[in-house]
Amino acid sequence: MTINYDIWANLYDTVYEDVVDDIPYYIDQIKKPDYEVLELGCGTGRVSIPIAEITSNLTALDLSTQMVTILKEKSMQRGLLLDCVIGDMRSFALDSKFDLVIIPFRGFQSLLTVSDQEQCLTAIHKHLKHDGKVIVDMFFPSLEMFDQDSRVFYDVKKIYDEASGRSTLVKHKSSFDTHTQVIQTTLVVEISRAGTVTETRYADFPLRYTHPREAEYLFLNNGFMTKNIINNFTNSVEYQTSEMVFELGKIT
Ligand SMILES: C[S@@+](CC[C@H](N)C(=O)[O-])C[C@H]1O[C@@H](n2cnc3c(N)ncnc32)[C@H](O)[C@@H]1O
Incomplete structure (x- = not known):
């Protein structure tokens, strides 16, 4: 694949x-x-x-x-x-x-x-x-990650770029297939300026642990x-x- x-x-x-x-x-x-x-x-x-x-x-x-x-x-x-x-x-x-x-x-x-x-x-x-x-x-x-609810988006990080005033909030939700050892992750990336969200992007990707x-x-x-x-x-x-x-x- x-x-x-x-x-x-x-x-x-x-x-x-x-x-x-x-x-x-x-x-x-x-x-x-x-x-x-x-x-x-x-x-x-x-x-x-x-x-x-x-x-x-x-x-x-x-x-x-x-x-x-x-x-x-x-x-x-x-x-x-x-x-x-x-x-x-x-x-x-x-x-x-x-x-x-x-x-x-x-x-x-x-x-x-x-x-x-x-x-x-x-x-x-x-x-x-x-x-x-x-x-x-x-x-x-980690064990905590295995325990996360696969329907919930969890905050990963917030990055603030002082030069442009841009904030990037990254969230993820992940589901685990413990048979194939594949984690299916959806990332949501919210870009905001002056407290207003200007762009929301999604990315899906699988990883094998x-x-x-x-x-x-x-x-x-x-x-x-x-x-x-x-x-x-x-x-x-x-x-x-x-x-x-x-x-x-x-x-x-
Ligand atoms: C998580 S990124 C890592 C990028 C970079 N090495 C870094 O450290 O930031 C994984 C990269 O692997 C590439 N990739 C995934 N499957 C691949 C494959 N079968 N052959 C070559 N590159 C692949 C993706 O396109 C992506 O750019």
Whole structure:
């Protein structure tokens, strides 16, 4: 199954402009200026742009033409060199092998079946140098989230942009299918100025959650050893909920 991310490419930067905690972590992963880096599910370049500022060897791949168009515009405005590719992380075929392959901010969870996840890992394996590293950031729902009422919109965050006077309120409702492990989320984004709502937008998207132990087996069965698990981009604490980052090496 393929999800159409084009429809919310224009909304992406507004909703996620405040997500910045992971960027120093990714920058820190670029160990040499000539490091060959591949980002899968690059979106509009939230992570790609800061990486392209320190290396010109970045390939950024996404299925959504609209997302990639926005990334190209942003990188041109900044005079940055990077290779933008429209492609599927399950089946890409590029000419290079990479030192580092990253899938930031839950991109891997757009793959809704184990078969899709395995295809993606096989494609990564073919494109990774023997001593290369893979970084997969996944979100694990908390018990409170499982308990939420699937009919109710819960506030996620409110972002205030002082320069434009714009407030963005993001709400979500989610339903869980515990058999397929797919969370179906509807986001509502309310943009207001001077206390008046000027625009309301909706975005629906599914994500597949994977238990951390299940993720480790999935990686192992597809040729990758989990070397480290980072929790919320701060410290190495195993198996907490929320954002978890798997650092993988290739089993040769
Ligand atoms: C949550 S966004 C992450 C964007 C960006 N990496 C970031 O950190 O903000 C997930 C991205 O994965 C892309 N995506 C989903 N399925 C994909 C697939 N099968 N192949 C390539 N990209 C995909 C979507 O178009 C979307 O841009």
